[in-house]
Amino acid sequence: MFELKSGNSEYNTQTLSEIVKNNFKAAAVFEKYNLDFCCKGNKFLSKACEEKGINEIEILSELERIKTYQNSSINYEEWNLDFLIDYIVNTYHSYVRKMIPVILEHINKVASVHGKNHPELTEIARIYSVVYKDLKQHMMKEEEILFPYIKYLVKTKGNGSKSESPYFGTVRNPISMMELEHQSAGDELFEIRNLSNNYTVPQDACNTFRVTFQELKEFEEDLHKHVHLENSILFPKSIMLEEELKS
Numbered sequence: 269m270f271e272l273k274s275g276n277s278e279y280n281t282q283t284l285s286e287i288v289k290n291n292f293k294a295a296a297v298f299e300k301y302n303l304d305f306c307c308k309g310n311k312f313l314s315k316a317c318e319e320k321g322i323n324e325i326e327i328l329s330e331l332e333r334i335k336t337y338q339n340s341s342i343n344y345e346e347w348n349l350d351f352l353i354d355y356i357v358n359t360y361h362s363y364v365r366k367m368i369p370v371i372l373e374h375i376n377k378v379a380s381v382h383g384k385n386h387p388e389l390t391e392i393a394r395i396y397s398v399v400y401k402d403l404k405q406h407m408m409k410e411e412e413i414l415f416p417y418i419k420y421l422v423k424t425k426g427n428g429s430k431s432e433s434p435y436f437g438t439v440r441n442p443i444s445m446m447e448l449e450h451q452s453a454g455d456e457l458f459e460i461r462n463l464s465n466n467y468t469v470p471q472d473a474c475n476t477f478r479v480t481f482q483e484l485k486e487f488e489e490d491l492h493k494h495v496h497l498e499n500s501i502l503f504p505k506s507i508m509l510e511e512e513l514k515s
């Protein structure tokens with residue numbers, strides 16, 4: 269098995285700033301350890317760790333983890349719905365909750381520094397704060413109303429009993445509302461994509477500017493996967509399950 273050693277890392281020859289340029293997710297790791305990858309990012313990782321008294325191996329293992337984050341060979345179609353719900357909440361909802369305040373802070377910072385030359389940044393910051401509010405409420409409704417009902421349906425089927433009608437009539441009602449909310453979040457992020465000219469950073473952009481656009485891009489891509497799992501797999505299967513239990 270590969271053993272992490274500070275001396276044999278691919279990061280030995282890269283500065284903090286270069287590591288973030290090659291993989292913007294490293295920004296979150298460096299921020300966690302208070303390592304400056306922006307204005308004073310022209311330092312090698314080992315030197316920066318030594319100065320701050322940080323264990324370099326710890327950082328290297330975090331950098332390895334972000335490299336192997338995604339696994340595209342998973343077949344979600346085969347998963348039980350209760351397991352799929354837990355996966356959505358633990359992966360996608362927790363990503364949104366973790367990243368939304370980080371990105372909002374970055375975009376507000378970039379807008380206050382560069383807003384004069386790039387007025388679209390102020391509009392992006394405004395739209396993103398709307399996305400923040402909308403998604404927080406949206407996920408809460410899913411976690412407190414829709415998902416518990418779908419889990420109840422799964423359990424009822426497992427017990428071989430008959431399901432009772434929920435106060436909202438049928439699962440189709442909250443699902444219709446959630447689909448509309450997915451659409452508006454998608455539209456808002458699409459507007460940000462347009463305003464940022466497909467997340468294109470200007471030549472003179474600082475690292476925080478670059479990181480913010482990369483974070484926004486990843487946020488949008490992540491939301492697409494998240495919404496795909498709900499709209500295309502979880503929701504239609506829940507409607508079918510409810511129908512099956514009624515008959």
Ligand SMILES: [Fe+2]
Pocket residue numbers: 406410446450495498
């Ligand atoms: Fe959702």
